Amino acid sequence: MKHTYPITGMTCQGCRSHVEKALNTVTGAKAIVSLEKAEATIEMDHHIPLEVFEQALHAGGGNYHIGQKPEPMLAKLKPMAIPGALYYCPMHCEGDKTYDKPGACPVCGMDLVAQAGSAEEENSSYNKLLFKLKIAISFTLPIFIISMTDMIPGNPLFQWATMNTWNWVELILSIPVVFYATWMFFERAWQSLLTRHFNMFTLIGIGAGAAWLFSVFAILFPSIFPQEFYSHHGTVYVYFEAATVILTLVLLGQVLEARAHGKTNAAIRELLKLVPNEATLLIHGQEKLVPIEQIQKNDLIRVKPGDKIPVDGHILEGHAAIDESMITGEPIPVDKQSGDLVRAGSINGNTSFVLQTDKVGAETLLSQIIDLVHQASSSKAPIQKLADTISSYFVPAVVLSSVLTFIAWAILAPENAYIFAFVNAIAVLIIACPCALGLATPMSVMVGVGKGAQNGILIKNAEALEKLAKVHVVIIDKTGTVTEGKPSVEKMLVASEEILEKEVWQKIFSLNQLSEHPLAKASVVFAKKLGVEAKAVEQFEALLGKGVKGSIDGKTYVIGNQKLLEERMINIPVELFRQVISEQKQGKTISYFADEKEAQVALVISDKIKESSHQAIRDLQAEGLEVIMLTGDNQETADVVGKQLGLNDWKAQMLPQSKLDEIVRLQSEGKKVAMAGDGINDAPALSQADIGIAMGTGTDVAIESAEITLVKGDLRDIAKARKLSQMVIRNIKENLFFALGYNVLGIPIAAGILYPFFGTLLSPMLAALAMSFSSVSVISNSLRLRGKGL
Incomplete structure (x- = not known):
């Protein structure tokens, strides 16, 4: 059985990973957590009470909750309706659907919000992070200025107060940054230490925390420090600016990540906005405007010129030119006559017609598209395991490098040894922060899935993206696939x-x-x-x-x-x-x-035979793929089609079991097999294949059994999907290079390897900037996928 629960408290991919690991500690449960939807999809052998998962989250540490949102100590006031306002779910779980009163979304449980103007306002997580970033910058900037003015001869600030006083000012200004704006980083660092799941926040917490605590002790207990820790002003060196700038830069990275999630989901969000809120229902010949959720199967709906079609159905009376570009990607309107199928989300042309509903709500093609894309966004590609494995070894290695850096400087430095040791050890911790490593895979997958959706290629899970690039053989059905x-x-x-x-x-x-x-x-x-x-x-x-x-x-x-x-x-x-x-x-x-x-x-x-089939076969064979047709039709027909298309091989009179057995045989030879089909008889083979590819023009059973759906039913899209797969995998590898490249080069520099030759050291602030730049590089590189053609 499978259940989906809302999750609260997550703000980044680190949170998502932590929550997912905690939920998967429950015996008999397999959880996949989505940051974008703020929910967990859990498969379980038997029903497991929600309290068990809540306990697992508490055991893992952190302020995360599963199920209903926890009530604060003071009872929540019931939200008051704004006169004339419409309310919607900020996650757009039901497209453009709106409500006339406030409450909770029936799908994800988030509070409904009144309609507002900007997309940023729809993302409460982004808004909270942005507000905290503004607070952090407001207090960090004065600290930074105070620290930098000490480099100016005849520091003008000394005309107003002594260095000791300014150190106290820096301490006071740092408190809102540390204990409010960025306190979540220290919470996550502590959780990682307790659970021994080291991540980027382990390094941030240790590095920035050590710098801040050192500075506090320097002010409160200066007498405990050796003479080399003192400046020429007679005060111990403090690093409030390093700690706060580091934390603010990391927070900036979190805001960029939250913002990037919104951008990468742009194509999905456009799909979610296609369904209208209302429809014109025909009752005994009379028109009545009703909410879309009241529409049922076999209802008659009047679709007027320019209207969005609200449900899947067929034209009962009239004709129309339907713009299906938002679903199929084809810009030319399709002429529809009586009896022809029309789909939710497409747009009517200049005529009016009567539609009889066939599918409503979650049964419509558009709803299936939305569901498939959401599943893909929350899934994890196998290559992500590489990033997770690297992180598990990388963090302890960095901590050890920091310790060795401290020891080496403490022993070898000619003067102010402990200061050099401390500063360089902190710089190593900061520059080695693997935050970009956590972004490398999910960012590429999200952009790739969104690009696929825009091109009529629906990817059910991230694993399919990776496996498609490794396929050796493509099995195709005949009827409805090549014909x-x-x-x-x-x-x-x-x-x-x-x-x-x-x-x-x-x-x-x-x-x-x-x-x-x-x-x-x-x-x-x-x-x-x-x-x-x-x-x-x-x-x-x-x-x-x-x-x-x-x-x-x-x-x-x-x-x-x-x-x-x-x-x-x-x-x-x-x-x-x-x-x-x-x-x-x-x-x-x-x-x-x-x-x-x-x-x-x-x-x-x-x-x-479809006009596109010949080109599709040539495209696949040009990439070195073997293309085989398995059909239930007679041998004579199969021979004709096989020869016309120039297939590598074909077999006729194949029953569903026969198709499945043939795929098993090919897999036993070590070949990775993709299967493309559209009928119920193809479902077993689609499930057995390494990659199942369903024609969007086929049956629901075939679509459910496949990992990739081609909305237009065009075989040429297999080559496009494979190209997209290769682009995403290459992009992930590039991201891993960006994520680790800065660290590998930066750690020796931060440790002070250039000092004996050039007298150059890397300050903790510059280390933090370099670390954040690696995250920006990963995000920017992932977004490049959006501009590439298929």
């Missing part, structure tokens, strides 16, 4: 050149438009493209399993299979029959048109 998945008229075979095809098409159109059979509909579609007009039909009759018959202008005609003609003793001309046999050998379906005596033409009907 249109519906019958279409390929051409007309004539018995004699004297036959006027346009007149024949007029009669075929007149008869078949009265039939519901898919083959009849295929000929109707073809006839409409020719622009023929229907004639009156009398005595129409549908002949089950054979075809149709009817009278036009007083003469009887039939359309159907060979069995129908044999029963009615209708002759098939030899030349026509010869052509038919040739087409049937290629797996084509034949439908005859005849009068009461003789067949006049034969329609060749097939499941047409």
Whole structure:
């Protein structure tokens, strides 16, 4: 069973990782925590009470809570409704849905907020961090100025007070920074020490904390320090500016991270805004504007020009040109007729039509897209394990390096040894802070998932992104995957050149438009493209399993299979029959048109290969991939399609189990297999494959069984998805380089390796700046993915 619970108290990826580890300590539970949604998705063997997870969070330390938000000691006042205001969930769990009164979001549990103007106001975590950053800067800047003026000859500040007094001023100004704006960093550092899960806050807490405590003792108990710790002013050196600047810079990194999350989710947020709040419901022919949540299956909805379509359904009356670019990425509106499917979030053109609902709420394609993207945002790629492993070893190594730096300077420095030892040891701790390491993977994954969604490629989990780059074989289904998945008229075979095809098409159109059979509909579609007009039909009759018959202008005609003609003793001309046999050998379906005596033409009907399939196969093979088709169709049809597409191999008459067994065989040979399909019969194979790729035009079962969904059902998007996968993995590796490169180069410099040669030391403040720059580099590099083409 799987449950989703809201989590409070998280502000960054470090928090998310800590909460996830704590929840996973519960026996029988597997948790994935999302910072963006502020929730945990937990799979459990049996139901586990919420209190057990709450206890696990408390044991791990920190002010984190699962489930409902904890009530403060003073009871919360019930929020008052603002007259005329609309309220929405700041996480946009239900798209643009609004409420007329305040309360809690029914999806994520967050407080609903009144509509406001800016996107920043929607993110309470970002707002809190930004406010704390403003506080930190306000108090850190004066401390920094006081410290820097000491470098000016004849320090002007000494005209107002002594150095000792200014040290006290620095202490007072540092208190709001340490104990309010950045206190959370020390809490996280303490938690990491208790749980032995070392992270970037371990180094921040030790480094900045040591600098601040040293300075406090220097003011309160100066007599305990040796003479080399004193400045020429007669006071002990203090490092309030180093501690506060370091903490403020780290806080700046946290704000940038929170801001970056908002930017990387921009594409997802646009998807969430596609569904309107209200719909025009038709009740006994009367229009009534109702909230979208009141719409049910089989309801009739009037969609007016320019309206967003609120649910998935089919056109019952009328026609329209629908802009589906927000879902499929195609900019050209799609013409829709009566019976055609339309999807929630797409936009109606200049006509009005009546829609009958098929799917509402979470069942709509748009809701499935949102759910898939959210799952991907909270998942972790296997490469993230590398970053986690590096962090677990890196932090203790840095602490040891800091200790060795202190010892080396204390022993080898000619003068002021302890001061040099202390300052350089602190610099090592600060510059080695691996905060960027925690951003390296999730930032790339989030941007990659968002870019995929914009291009109609829905990625269910981050692991799929990594595995797709390693695929050797792509298995494809035939019907609905490489073909249109519906019958279409390929051409007309004539018995004699004297036959006027346009007149024949007029009669075929007149008869078949009265039939519901898919083959009849295929000929109707073809006839409409020719622009023929229907004639009156009398005595129409549908002949089950054979075809149709009817009278036009007083003469009887039939359309159907060979069995129908044999029963009615209708002759098939030899030349026509010869052509038919040739087409049937290629797996084509034949439908005859005849009068009461003789067949006049034969329609060749097939499941047409998509125009995009040829290019898609070539693109995949050009990348060194083996492309194999597994189909349940007959061997003749499979041979024709396989040869036309130039596939590496193909197999026909494959049952669902047969497809699954073939994938198992390929995997036993050490090959990584991707499977693309669209039907219920493909679901087992999609689940067995290393990567399951579903056509968005296919069944819900196939989509649920796959890890990647191609919204447009275009095989060319497999190559795009693979390119996206390679781009994301490369971007992650670049991020890891940025995250570790500064540290590897910076630690020796911070330790003072350049001092014997150039007399250069790296101050703790500059170390903090370099550390923050590594985080900025990771964020900037991840965001570069948004500008790359697929």
